[in-house]
Amino acid sequence: MVRVSVVCCLKLLLLLALGGVTMHVPDAGVLAPLRLDGYLSFHDVAAAARDFGNRCSLLPAAVLHPGSVADVAAAVRRVFQLGERSPLTVAARGHGHSLLGQSQTAGGIVVRMESLGGGARMRVHAGGAGADAPAYVDAPGGALWINVLHETLKHGLAPKSWTDYLHLTVGGTLSNAGVSGQAFRQGPQVSNVNQLEIVTGRGDVVTCSPEENSDLFYGALGGLGQFGIITRARIALEPAPKMVRWIRVLYSDFASFTEDQEALISAERTFDYIEGFVIINRTGILNNWRTSFKPQDPVQASHFQSDGKVLYCLEMTKNFDPDEADIMEQEVGVLLSRLRYIQSTLFHTDVTYLEFLDRVHSSELKLRAQGLWEVPHPWLNLLIPRSTIHRFATEVFGNILKDSNNGPILLYPVNRSKWDNRTSVVIPEEEIFYLVGFLSSAPSASGHGSVEHAVSLNDKIVDFCDKAGVGMKQYLAPYTTQQQWKAHFGARWETFERRKHMYDPLAILAPGQRIFPKAS
Numbered sequence: 190m191v192r193v194s195v196v197c198c199l200k201l202l203l204l205l206a207l208g209g210v211t212m213h214v215p216d217a218g219v220l221a222p223l224r225l226d227g228y229l230s231f232h233d234v235a236a237a238a239r240d241f242g243n244r245c246s247l248l249p250a251a252v253l254h255p256g257s258v259a260d261v262a263a264a265v266r267r268v269f270q271l272g273e274r275s276p277l278t279v280a281a282r283g284h285g286h287s288l289l290g291q292s293q294t295a296g297g298i299v300v301r302m303e304s305l306g307g308g309a310r311m312r313v314h315a316g317g318a319g320a321d322a323p324a325y326v327d328a329p330g331g332a333l334w335i336n337v338l339h340e341t342l343k344h345g346l347a348p349k350s351w352t353d354y355l356h357l358t359v360g361g362t363l364s365n366a367g368v369s370g371q372a373f374r375q376g377p378q379v380s381n382v383n384q385l386e387i388v389t390g391r392g393d394v395v396t397c398s399p400e401e402n403s404d405l406f407y408g409a410l411g412g413l414g415q416f417g418i419i420t421r422a423r424i425a426l427e428p429a430p431k432m433v434r435w436i437r438v439l440y441s442d443f444a445s446f447t448e449d450q451e452a453l454i455s456a457e458r459t460f461d462y463i464e465g466f467v468i469i470n471r472t473g474i475l476n477n478w479r480t481s482f483k484p485q486d487p488v489q490a491s492h493f494q495s496d497g498k499v500l501y502c503l504e505m506t507k508n509f510d511p512d513e514a515d516i517m518e519q520e521v522g523v524l525l526s527r528l529r530y531i532q533s534t535l536f537h538t539d540v541t542y543l544e545f546l547d548r549v550h551s552s553e554l555k556l557r558a559q560g561l562w563e564v565p566h567p568w569l570n571l572l573i574p575r576s577t578i579h580r581f582a583t584e585v586f587g588n589i590l591k592d593s594n595n596g597p598i599l600l601y602p603v604n605r606s607k608w609d610n611r612t613s614v615v616i617p618e619e620e621i622f623y624l625v626g627f628l629s630s631a632p633s634a635s636g637h638g639s640v641e642h643a644v645s646l647n648d649k650i651v652d653f654c655d656k657a658g659v660g661m662k663q664y665l666a667p668y669t670t671q672q673q674w675k676a677h678f679g680a681r682w683e684t685f686e687r688r689k690h691m692y693d694p695l696a697i698l699a700p701g702q703r704i705f706p707k708a709s
C-alpha cells in the first residue's frame with residue numbers, strides 16, 4: 190500500500206518553491222483578463238493549501254472566488270482552451286475537509302466554492318400534497334449542509350440523509366457519498382438528489398438528472414470531482430422532526446452488538462438513526478469528542494465500570510413531536526426490549542433535531558479552544574462486508590489496536606439496496622456492509638499520539654484486510670496511483686475512465702485525487 194507521506198508532500202512543496210510555482214504563475218495569469226462577477230486572487234493563496242487532514246500542502250497559483258456559476262465555467266473553459274500544453278489544473282474546494290490534499294492543486298487554480306454557497310442562493314420548494322410534488326431544495330454546490338438545514342427548517346422541512354458533521358459542503362459530500370446513521374433507511378446523500386447542475390471539464394454548464402444527461406448525473410455522484418464541478422444540487426426534503434430521543438447502550442459482546450444493529454436496520458418499524466462505536470481505551474465512554482451527548486443520568490454514566498474490556502456502543506435516535514412524546518416512549522420501549530445490551534447501560538437525552546444533527550460542531554468548538562482541532566488527522570474509513578466483520582473485529586480490536594488508538598472508532602451497518610449502483614461510489618458486494626471509521630487525531634510529534642504511529646496502525650489494518658481477503662473497500666480513499674484506483678474500482682473502472690474522457694478529457698479537474706494525471 191503506497192501512501193502520500195508527509196515527506197512526499199514536503200518534496201512537492203520544495204519543488205514548487207524551487208521553481209514550480211513561478212513556472213506556473215504565468216499560466217494562471219492567462220485567467221486575469223477574464224471578465225468575472227467575482228475575482229481571482231494570486232496572493233493570499235496559502236489557505237487553499239491546507240485541509241482537515243493537515244498532512245499535505247500544495248500551493249496553488251491562484252484562487253478563484255466566483256461570483257457566479259458563469260465565473261466557474263469561464264475559468265474552466267479558459268484552462269481547457271489552453272489545451273495539453275498547459276500544466277494548469279482546477280480544484281474545486283468545498284470546506285477543505287479532505288484528508289490528504291484531495292481539494293488542492295500544485296500550481297493550479299483552486300475554486301473556492303463557498304463563495305457561491307450563501308443562503309440567498311438557496312431555493313426551497315415546499316411541494317404539494319401527495320407524491321407527485323415532493324419537496325426539495327436547490328442548493329449551491331458550495332453551501333454548507335448546516336446552512337441548508339437552517340434554510341429548509343424555515344419551511345418546516347429538512348433533507349433526509351446526513352453526514353455526522355454538517356460543516357461540509359453539498360458538492361464535497363456528494364462527490365464522495367455522504368453517509369451517516371440515516372443511510373440504512375434513506376440511503377446515503379447521493380441517493381437523495383434529484384438533479385445537478387455541473388460545470389464539466391470543457392467549461393460547459395450542464396443540467397443533469399436521472400432523466401436528462403443521466404450518465405453525467407450518476408457519474409458525478411460519488412465521482413470524486415472527476416467529471417465536473419457541482420454548482421447546484423436539487424436535494425429531496427421531508428417534514429423536519431421537532432425533537433429527538435437520543436439513546437446510547439453498551440455491549441461487551443461483539444456478536445450481540447452487531448446482531449442487534451443488523452436486526453434494527455432490517456426491521457420495518459425501527460429507529461430513525463442507527464450508528465455505533467467501539468470503545469477501546471475506556472476514556473470518555475459517553476462523551477467522546479464527536480458528540481455533545483449529555484445523558485439524563487450523568488452520574489450513573491460516569492461511574493460505569495468496563496473492567497478493562499473493549500466495549501461497543503449502539504447509538505440510536507427516535508424523532509418525535511413533543512405533543513406525542515408518550516407514543517414515542519412506547520415505541521422506543523418496544524424496540525429496546527428486543528436488544529441485548531448490558532441492562533445498566535441505557536443512557537438517553539432529548540434534544541431538538543437541529544441540536545442532534547449539529548452535534549459534532551459543539552465538540553469542534555471545544556477542541557478548537559484547546560488547539561486540538563487543527564492537528565493532523567490520519568483517518569481511515571473502510572467498508573467491510575457483513576460476512577467478514579467478525580474476523581475483522583477479532584484481529585483489529587483484539588490484536589492490532591489492543592490498547593492503542595487515538596480517536597473515535599465508528600462501526601455501523603447499512604443496506605446496499607439503498608445505494609444506487611449507477612453512481613460512481615464503490616461499495617462491497619453484500620446486501621449488508623459496515624462503515625468502520627478510525628477517526629484518529631495526531632497531536633504529538635512522536636510516540637502514541639503521532640502521525641507515524643497512527644499511520645502504522647492504519648497500514649496494519651489495511652494489510653490485514655488485503656491478506657485475509659476481507660473484501661474491504663475504502664471510503665474517502667487516499668490512493669496515489671492509477672493502479673491502486675483501478676483495483677479500487679474493479680469492474681467499474683472502464684465506466685469511470687470512459688466518463689473521464691467524455692467530460693474532462695484533458696484531466697483538468699480534481700487533480701488532488703491523483704487518479705488521472707494531466708498530460709503536459
Ligand code: FAD
Nearest residue numbers: 283284285286287292330352353358360361367368414419
Ligand atoms: P472538500 O474536502 O473541499 O472536497 C472534497 C473533494 O471533492 C475534492 O476532490 C474536491 O475537489 C471535490 N469537490 C469539492 N466541491 C466540489 C464540487 N462542488 N463539485 C465537484 N467536486 C467538488 N463523510 C461522510 O460521508 N459521513 C460523515 O459522517 C462524515 N463526517 C465527517 C466529519 C468530519 C469532522 C470531517 C472532517 C469529514 C467528515 N466526512 C464525512 C468526510 C467528508 O464527506 C469529506 O471531507 C468531503 O470531502 C466533504 O468535505 P468538503 O465539503 O470540505 O469538500
